[in-house]
Amino acid sequence: MKLTPAAFKSQAIIALKNDSLQRALMRSKSHFIDKRQVAIANLPIFARLRQRAVEIKEHTLAHLDFYLEYFEKQVHEQGGQVHWADTPSSACQQIISICQAAQAQQIIKGKSMISEEIGLNNALEQAGFEVTETDLGEYIIQLAQESPSHIIAPAVHKTREEVAQLFHQHHHHYHFNPQATAIPDLVNQARQVLRDKFLAADVGITGANFLIAETGSTVMVTNEGNGDLTRILPRVHIIVASIEKVVPTLEDATTLLRLLARSATGQAMTAYTTLSTGPRRSDDLDGPTEFHVVLVDNGRSSILGSEFHDILRCIRCGACLNHCPVYGAVGGHAYGWVYPGPMGAVLTPLLLDLKTAIDLPNASTLCGRCEEVCPVQIPLPRLLRYHRIRAHQAKLSPVITRFTLQIWAFFARHVKLYQWFTALNIRLLGRLGQNKGRFRYLPFLGAWTASRDMPAPQGETFIALWKKRQRKQ
């Protein structure tokens, strides 16, 4: 996947001017927010569950080595295999080797953000395999050769007309009604086309929402059932999961499940929650004959214990995206990589590098809604601020910003001087803006005044007024 977080600003401007994207964003915003609201109102213990979820996640992270080894042992006992990968290329390479050993040609995939992160589709295609995404949203963007714009609704930016157009282009040998633009027809088309792919596939690759150390199982939640067909129809099932997905017990996972679907789509439970434990048993009539779990680190172990540690609790519910005013205005593609919104603005600089992604943590008003809705209480605004601090220390922020901040810091440390200077400024600006009562343009602040006016100061500074009052009393 192309990495363009460095172009955030220009991508955001393009997104703001894209009418169909703006309509899609408006629609999805209310959809997700309202549904979550209702689901949570129906669950009085939500706050306590959140607390518990944090505790479970923190306990696991503090003993991550133990639980990963325990998980591995259980997978082996169930007849499966575990592969460890520290980098995206090592993960892709190991997956390619499994597919080659299975003499596979066709591969189907369930939705998996980690596979986007490691660029798996591209690697598999380069290695000569035919790869088909089966989640409807992922399938749509695969046809459009785009990347997901939302972690749980990858094609949220597409209108039905655009989908119809894409299907018309790619499904012509199926002779569907070329005029079909109704959503049920489009869903049905995808169902039929992908059915053939499911039945022909040699390998199925899915992600995992949780890994259960206790039993060596992987847990996957979907609504469409595509993940399940991906698991049970091909000969080989490969699960790609990052190392922080492990939890100790089935009961621990159950608590997280109660939060996940509600936070994501407002459902109490997604249509399909599946526990996959090893390959098919000797007397089973279906299911994969091989079961592989690829554990991917890709930077997680360096985030562990750092000031960004909290982001490892993320269960990828997408609530922070849905509630973010910046995401809501520019959509996912502007962020330029796999993870958008607040969680993406924290993760992307960590997984790529801060220099490339410096605009992401800056593109936030730190309004705090993300932290408020996050089911695992990740202090996202604080983590964004840590990035800003790091960027400042590494001198990645623009010279003019640092220079201005230095001047401000000087005055802030000299209180008398600060008061004198602000008083002077207020008097000056007050006089200059006397006529209109506002400024339509200010030097150096053109970007700020381009979309709003600055009110002219009235009277005196707060400190001056305060002192006057004190004297009177």
Next chain:
Amino acid sequence: MNSTRSTILNHIRQALKRNNLDNNTISNLEARLAAHTIHEQPTVAADLTTTFMEQLTQVAGTVEVIPRTTDIPFAILTFLQQQQLPPKIVATARLKAINWPPQWQVAYRAAQPADQVSVSYAFAGIAETGSLVLLSSSNSPTTLNFLPSNHIVILSQADLVAHLEVVWSRLRSQPLPCTLNIITGPSRTADIEQTLQVGAHGPKRLHVILNTQKQY
């Protein structure tokens, strides 16, 4: 590969500022696993059947309550007639004992692409969410749950539980199946314009036959 494994585990230990865990901590962690404590659970009304049916209906599932096991074929027939489907089903081998009407075609095997209707047995029903729990086995191939457009699930009232955690504790006394499905309504997607559409890749209809007979 093994070296990657130890690199990752070493990184983790470095990040956590410690070496290998001491025996004491390990036995504590093992005790936590063995205890598998149940955390906070939402309250579920005492009448599990009503709650289950309400929840199931909310997620677009349908349900018919039958008083006797011998009613199963009739309940299936009613569903097939409502949906205008021929009496041709692929079913769990647990139904072999049933006396099917002569003109019916009943197969006991994994599902195939042309199958339109499947019948499975649920291991449990969960009142909290209206979910069904199905375990894969030679009697109960997982393809039955996903390939056909119509999925009929037989659930004994005795197997209705309040929360998912009951299922976990029941499963601990037997080997885990290859695949365990928790099914909550028919397949759905909202991937085009956030518009809910039932019947994405899995079944378009999920019909539960709730059997209230005590002994069978």
